[in-house]
Amino acid sequence: MSARRRGPAPVRGYGITGWSRAFVSVVEAEADHRHITGARRYFRDRHVDGLQIGEGRVTSSVRGTQLDPFEVILVTRVVDPETVIDLLRRTGSAGDLLALARGEQPPGLGNLIAPTESADVESDCTCPDEAPRCVHVLATAFEVAAEIDRRPTTLLQVMGTDLPALLAAAGDADEDGDDRDDATRNNATGDTDDGPMLPDDFYGDRVVLPPPPPVPAVDALTELDPAVLRIALRSSGVAATQVAEAFDDLATFYTEIKRRT
Incomplete structure (x- = not known):
């Protein structure tokens, strides 16, 4: 078998x-x-x-x-x-x-x-x-x-x-927030004779925005399949003994293009 x-x-x-x-x-x-x-x-x-x-x-x-x-x-x-x-x-x-x-x-x-x-x-x-x-x-x-x-x-x-x-830090923040609410409950802004007041920082001038997401660096050569690239170079007339040198030339040209752009 x-x-x-x-x-x-x-x-x-x-x-x-x-x-x-x-x-x-x-x-x-x-x-x-x-x-x-x-x-x-x-x-x-x-x-x-x-x-x-x-x-x-x-x-x-x-x-x-x-x-x-x-x-x-x-x-x-x-x-x-x-x-x-x-x-x-x-x-x-x-x-x-x-x-x-x-x-x-x-x-x-x-x-x-x-x-x-x-x-x-x-x-x-x-x-x-x-x-x-x-x-x-x-x-x-x-x-x-x-x-x-x-x-x-x-x-x-x-x-x-x-x-x-x-989660522990979040719990501590909740407790701190409750303490502040108890201490300021009688002075909290709310309804007045003229109607409800605008909440503090209504336009968000003091809002702390999160940092922008990171933009990953992309290197075109690292995204290429080495085997496919080797076949492409051989098909273009590059000798088998010169493939490694062609890789280096491509890396040099690509680095120069990125520098100029």
Whole structure:
């Protein structure tokens, strides 16, 4: 009886959800297309071992080209739960906590928690590569992004907090609000002889708006399938021995185009 053939392994993905893409975009911001392509291969082939996600700190071991794995550390700027709750209330997005508890990724809360610039995620690796983001750091970030896709609360942990801490901060804010209401109940503005008064800050001049959503940096070369690009170059007359050099030329031309635009 012949052995049953196994089908191809499922393709791994990351950056499927908005919160995950926001995290990946800031880590990739300082990386070039060659490192990103290599890191994607490491992610796909499961080179990242022992991923540990703590409050504001991620560690892993990544198998590279040497016998011993390289050790990676990601350290993020941490968010303050009280500040997040205050901003959610000011923007009328207090319901985002319940949405998160249901497994959703509300964009309002994501804009307050997710990193917005490369400096928000510092990285270090024991490999000799001096690039701002080596393939081992990027592969680790891709694994974190995949975890965020599966479980949105992972982003909270990466940024130094969790859902219980946010709920506790929300409860404290409710108690503070009740105390203020009791102290000012007799002086509250309401109906007058001339009719109801306009509420304080009727035109919203003092409303604190949330920060604009981050715009992910897009590098056209990293979005191209290397195998398809190789076939296209060969079809255009590039010799097999010159494909790598053609890749480098394309990267140089693309960088110059972006600089001029």
